[in-house]
Amino acid sequence: MPDGSFAHPQQRQFNPYTDNGGTILAIAGADFTVIAGDTRQSEGYSIQTRYAPKVFRLTDRAVLAVNGFAADGNMFVKKVKQRLEWYRHAHAKDMPLRAIARLIQTMLYAQRFFPYYVYNILGGIEEDGSGAVYSFDPVGSYEREACRAAGAAQSLVQPFLDNQIYFKNQKAAPGTSHPTHLPLSDVLSIVIDSFTSATERHIEVGDGLEIYVVVARGRSPQGIEGIRGVQELSAQPNGDRTFILRRELKKD
């Protein structure tokens, strides 16, 4: 009763988080990195939009994929971009990838007791020209890896990647060894297969697929320019080059 007595206790609560579904994925090659995400955004059983990007270009050599609570994700990307702009003004150059990774850790941990409900995967080219993937948990714990899947279909995709990228449970033919890095065409096939599989079996994955490819400066883009629907995003063609590749996924 609204008489201020304690006879009838009232309870109210507000949940500031939701899960907006979707899946992201990144794979590092020797001198390139592929970062991909689907474009469906959902809440429960409802699709809010079939096109909400989860993958963002930060610099000429860094791409960030964010998955989880979309509002937090968008705000987080906005703030990372802002910090990178400040860095450019102060130092007259882009922040190196490993420094962006550490920046993301501190930005996430700064919200330790009211976290961004977001799983981040950062991909791009390291200063030594190697492809790199950094994956984060919502409070900033991170690790550099060769490949990582996150989001709604992580449990479907990650074991497939263990098998196809790390060659887990596979034995190389006598006298040979498994490659540490795959060529770009193989990586793209694995990424597309992963998303079509996840779309088939997971309701929160589908609609569209955006694949970013970052190729190290002076390295061959391995024929990516010839692929249907590829668009180059790089400002100058003699630096690190970024490409985007879009594919349709099933909409049911």
Next chain:
Amino acid sequence: MSIMEYNGGSVIAMVGKDCVAIASDLRLGNQALGISSNFQKIFQMTDRIFLGLPGLATDVTTLKETFRYRVNMYTIKEERELEPETFAHMVSSALYERRFGPYFIEPVMCGLQKTHTGEYKPFIAATDLIGCLNFAKDFVVAGTASTKLYGVAEGLWEPDLEPEDLFETCAQTLLNAVDRDAYSGWGAEVYVLTKDKVIRRTLKGRMD
């Protein structure tokens, strides 16, 4: 605590060209604690029917015996061999009989079905714990690693695999899925069933 995850374990069955495969892990656990690395979940019901029983271990043992009894009674009374599809309905009704106090098992079965022309056609099926049948054309999965199995199988499986290729696909799917599941693993076995033989292989995998 979910009773379906109490003991852990996973099973998968796949269709190939004139053959079928079924595979499982060998772990028996008590929640996070591993108890046995030699707990079989796949049972041969007839010459050409295999049944996988992932779920609560006590019900694995009970149902294995229940189905052995029911299959024997059918064969004696009918004086003919039980067909896989008939067996699937037998499993379904046995589970639905306990609709409001179910066995905590999600059976997966595979076999070779005799057609009217006398040939053998690959057959797989799975049910939920109260017997709702799923006759898939490609593969069926169940157990604590089911989401992982779906993801890998969807990526690796293709139509009309020959027995040896089907074995490899099935084994790789299971191994890579259970390696990402804390409740499954600790060894694995695969059965490949063709019209004239059964191949059983124990797999060497991660034991952590």
